[in-house]
Amino acid sequence: MTPADLSSQILHILAALQSEGTLPAFDLPKEVVVERPKNRDHGDWATNVAMQFAPKFGLVPRDLANLLVSELAKVSGIEKVDVAGPGFINITLSAAAAGELAKQIVLAGEKYGTGSALAGIKMNLEFVSANPTGPIHIGGTRWAAVGDSLARIFEAQGASVTREYYFNDHGAQIDRFARSLLSAAKGEAAPEDGYAGEYINQIANSVLANHPDAASLPEAEATETFRAHGVELMFGEIRKSLEDFGVHFDVFFHENSLYETGAVQKAIERLRTLGHIYDLDGAVWLRSTTFGDDRDRVVIKSDGEAAYIAGDLAYYLDKRERGFDRAIYMLGADHHGYVQRMMAMCAAFGDQPGVNLEILIGQLVNLVKDGEPVRMSKRAGTVVTMEDLVDAVGVDAARYALTRSSINSMVDIDLDQLSKKTNDNPVFYVQYAHARTKQVANNAVSLSVDDSEFDPSLLTHPSESDLIAKLAQLPAIMAHSSLERSPHLVARYLEEVAGAYHRWYDACRVTPLSGKPVESVHRTRLWLNNAASVVLANGLRVLGVSSPERM
C-alpha cells in the first residue's frame, strides 16, 4: 500500500459516494495529496482532501473527513484512520500492507520510480550551447549537469528527449576568436576585443602544426583558416569534455547552417506572411510588441547583416518542423532578457508560449576564492573550466554539487575548498549508503540469508516503517521533479533515503549475530535492503552519478 494507492482509494470512495447520491457530483482530480506527516504521531500517511473539497461539496471539512474515514476504515491494510485538527485524515497501515512494497520495488528494479506523464511527448532540450570560443566554463558546467539530469527525468516519465547543443559558429564573436588565434600565431598580443589565455596559444599552435603557412597568408585568408580550423578544434574539445562529464548530446546544431540553407530567410518570410514583419529605416523588424515584448526587434540590420534573433527564429521553426512538441531552452540568468522576445516569437508563429516553447532561467555560478568573489574572464584567462572542476573533485561530486541546488539560486564554487574538503559533499553520504546496501547483500549471501521468504508483517521496527515510507515516495518525487523541472528535488530526496537507510541499518540486522539462526525476519529484511539499493541506484542514475558497490 503506497501513497499513490491511498490516493486512488480515496478518489474511488469519493466517486462511490457521489454515484450513490451522498455527495453532489463534480469532476474529481486524477489524484489527491497523500503525504508523510512530519509528526509520526499523526500516522503513516495524511491527506488534506477533506479541507480541499469540503467547500465544493457544501460541507465543513470535518464532516467530509468523517464520511471518508468510515469508508477508509473498511479498506484492508489500513490499520487505523482518524480525523485530526481542521480536517486532516491520518492513516496508519499494517506492517504487512506497508512492507509489501519492498518486494514490488525489487521486482520492478530500474523501472521503479518511472511514470508515464510524458508518454508520447517529443521534447527538445537545449542546454549548455556555449560559444566555441573557449572551453566550457563553470557556468556552462552547471547547465550540463542540470540539463542532462532533467533530460533523464523527462525520459523516466516516458518522454522522447533530444539533447541539443546550439553551436554559435556564426557572427562577430567567432570573428574575434579567429583574429585572436591569428594574433597568437604571429606572436602578437591579443586584439583589444579578443580572447587571451593558454588555450588560445595551444589552438593556434595546433592549427599551425597542420597548416604551417596559415599565418603568412593574406589577412582575410589567414583569418578564415584560423576560424575554420580553430572552431573545429574547440568544438572537438568541448564535445570531449561533455562526454567525459557523462553528458551525451544527440544533436550539435550549427547556427551557421541556418544561414547556409536559407532557413533564416524562410522563417522571416513565414512571419512576413503572417503579418508580423515590417520594414523601417532600411532594417527588417519583428513586431514582437504585438505579443507582449517591450519593443519590436530588428531581425535584419540596415547594413544587411542578420541580427542574432534571426538565427533564433529559424532555429525555433526548425525544431518545430522536426516534430518536437516542446522546445525547452535552458539559459543563464544573464540571458533572461531574451525570454519576452522569444515568447513573442513563439506566439508570432502561432504557437503557444510556455507550452511549445519553454525557457528555464538558471542563476549564475559564482567563482569564490578565500571568501571573495572572483570575476571570471576569458580575456584575462581566469576562467574555471569544466575540466578544472572535474580535476578537483571528480565527475560524481561535481555533478551532484551542481544539481543539488535549485536553479533559481546562485551557487558559489571555491576550487581550493573543493579540492581539500571533498567529503562535505553529501554525494558521499548517498553513495556510501548505496555501497552499504551492496555489502550487506554480499554478507547475506555468505551467511546463507537468502530471499526465499518474504513476510512483510515482520517489518515492525519504527526505522523500517520510516524506510519503507521513504522508498514509497520515489515515484511521486520523480513526477514532481519532472513537472517542476527541478532535478534538485531528487538529490534532496536521496539524502533522506540514505539517512533512513543508515538509521535502519543501525537498528535492524539483515544477517543474524554469530551463532544465532537465520530466521524469516532476516530473509525479509534482505528484500528491504535490496529495495533501498534499487531506490538509491535509480535516483543516482537520473542525476548522472555513479552507484559504487564499494568506496
Next chain:
RNA sequence: GCGUUUGUAGCUCAACGGAUAGAGCAUCUGACUACGGAUCAGAAGGUUGGGGGUUCGAGUCCCUCCAAGCGCACCA
C-alpha cells in the same frame, strides 16, 4: 527608472497553500573485539529581510518597503 531572480539556523541550502519550518557542514555530549564509524543516538541553534493583505491555514499567493545578483542595442 523598468524587468527578473534571490533573502529561511553560525555557514551552504530544502520545504505540491498544510499540523511543532527541516537536512548537511561547523559546535558540544555519547555509541564499535556486532552485516563498512564516509555511520548512528542526543544537545544547542529561527520573529523564514521589514510591514500590510487574501483564508480554516502563508516561508510559499497579492501589495509595499529594504538589500543583493542578473538583464534592459540595428552586440552576440
